[in-house]
Amino acid sequence: QGAEVGFGGLRQDTSLPVEVASDSLNVDQTAGTAVFQGNVLITQGEMKLSASSVEVFYAGAGTQSGRIARMVAEGNVTLVNGHEAAEAQRAVYDIDAGSVVMTGDVILTQGTTALSGETLTIDLGTGTGQMEGRVRTIFETGDR
Amino acid sequence: MAARDNRHSRIVAWLKIVLPLIALGILSTLFLLSDRRGREVDLPYSEVQLDRILRERRVQNPDYASLTRDGSAITVTASEAVPDPADPDRTDVSDLTATLDLAGGGRVDLSARRGTLDTGRSELLLEGDIRIVTTSGYDLRTEALRAALDLTRVVADTAVTGQAPAGTLAAGSMELRKDGDRNLLRFADGVKLVYRPDTLSAGPDGE
Numbered sequence: 001q002g003a004e005v006g007f008g009g010l011r012q013d014t015s016l017p018v019e020v021a022s023d024s025l026n027v028d029q030t031a032g033t034a035v036f037q038g039n040v041l042i043t044q045g046e047m048k049l050s051a052s053s054v055e056v057f058y059a060g061a062g063t064q065s066g067r068i069a070r071m072v073a074e075g076n077v078t079l080v081n082g083h084e085a086a087e088a089q090r091a092v093y094d095i096d097a098g099s100v101v102m103t104g105d106v107i108l109t110q111g112t113t114a115l116s117g118e119t120l121t122i123d124l125g126t127g128t129g130q131m132e133g134r135v136r137t138i139f140e141t142g143d144r
Numbered sequence: 145m146a147a148r149d150n151r152h153s154r155i156v157a158w159l160k161i162v163l164p165l166i167a168l169g170i171l172s173t174l175f176l177l178s179d180r181r182g183r184e185v186d187l188p189y190s191e192v193q194l195d196r197i198l199r200e201r202r203v204q205n206p207d208y209a210s211l212t213r214d215g216s217a218i219t220v221t222a223s224e225a226v227p228d229p230a231d232p233d234r235t236d237v238s239d240l241t242a243t244l245d246l247a248g249g250g251r252v253d254l255s256a257r258r259g260t261l262d263t264g265r266s267e268l269l270l271e272g273d274i275r276i277v278t279t280s281g282y283d284l285r286t287e288a289l290r291a292a293l294d295l296t297r298v299v300a301d302t303a304v305t306g307q308a309p310a311g312t313l314a315a316g317s318m319e320l321r322k323d324g325d326r327n328l329l330r331f332a333d334g335v336k337l338v339y340r341p342d343t344l345s346a347g348p349d350g351e
Contacts, residue, residue: 015342017311025315025337027329029250029280034310036335056310066281066309068339095341 003115003131014098014125016045018068020054032058042071042093047124049093049100051077070094077102079122084110086120086129098125106131114138202226206237208261214322215247216296220261220268233264242268242291244298246327252298252320253277254291266294276300276318281309282329284318296322304331311339 023038034056042049052075059069070092077091079100089104099122106120108131118133196202206225210218222237240259244252257272270289276298277283284306291298298320305314316333 018339018341020335020337020339022335024330024332025313025335027280027331029246029278029327029329030248031326032280036337058309066311068310068341095339 003117003135003137004128013045014095018042018044018095020056020071022054040073042073044095044124047079047081047100049073049077049079049091051075051091068095081122081124081127084108086122088120099123112139200226206235210293212293212295214296216322217245218268218291218293219243220259222259225261228260231262231264233262235261235263237261240270242270244291244296246296247322248325248327250327251279254289254298256289261293263293267292274300276304276306278320278329280329281307282313283307284313286318296320296327308337311337313337 020036020040020042022036022040025034025036027034036054036056038052040051040054042054051073054071054073056071057069059067073091073093074089077088079086079088079091079102086102086106086108088102088106091100091102093100102120102122103118106117108115108117108120108129115131115135115137117131117135120129120131122129203225205221205223207219207221209220212218220237220240220242222240224239225235225237228234228236237259238257240256242254242259244254246252254270254274254276256270256274259268259270261268268291270291271287274286274289275284276286276289284300284304286300286304287302289298289300298318300318303314303316304318305312307313313331313335315331315335317331319330319332321328321330
């Protein structure tokens, strides 16, 4: 079963510039792939997505179009949007659609409550999220 | 009868003098007044340049080509080349452009204000207003660059900034090399890319 979650409640303009910072960027010109590695931080508006590596996939053939179709982040991925934070093993960020799909023991923390599940689909445009797969809510009982 | 003969021979004698003179006059107009243009071939080097070349062994519009072990072709052209008196392997070149045709496709065009071609260490050092343009969509600038002549390897130790296929890029260093049959471009020491989705033709759904 799934749980609808408010995610930051912020309407994110998906045409804002996307900034990607990392330790290194490895481009395979023959295969046309580009992988950011080491403390990768993707920022767009209020959203920050950090991971250990992010691969960029271009729309259309090869890198010539210059249009990024999606970015796949892997390795302790954390996404922060407003005062919500979500952690997972992997995240696929589709810039044009303004959606982030996080998979692999996802934990979404909102204030003191935390939600865990297998897949969290976030729509940055409407600021909503959908958690699916063995969704469990974890209440922080003790005072932190 | 005699008078008429006398006049005739005088006319003939007189003509014998006048006619050759006229012929001479016509002939001279052929040479003296003829058009001088294109007569002598102008030398490619003026005397001054010849002395300068001999004295400083400075060469105009040199070019250099070599094939790397892993199959890429490098050609270097410059406006001027001056051998380094201290080291015969080194030649200082100015306003140089270098083209690296990568095995497996793709091309890298380098240009710089100054450079040093070191055939001893098989290396081309570039300095000043360096520009790196690759067919894979990178157009970058840096201040110092080393390009190997015997291997596909271009290294920028200083900051690199410019355009990447997806947007503006800045990095602490850059290295282009071949790994097997793949041409790899690695930016390191801190990389930042800014991608602006709105500036691209967003297609039908673009606002």
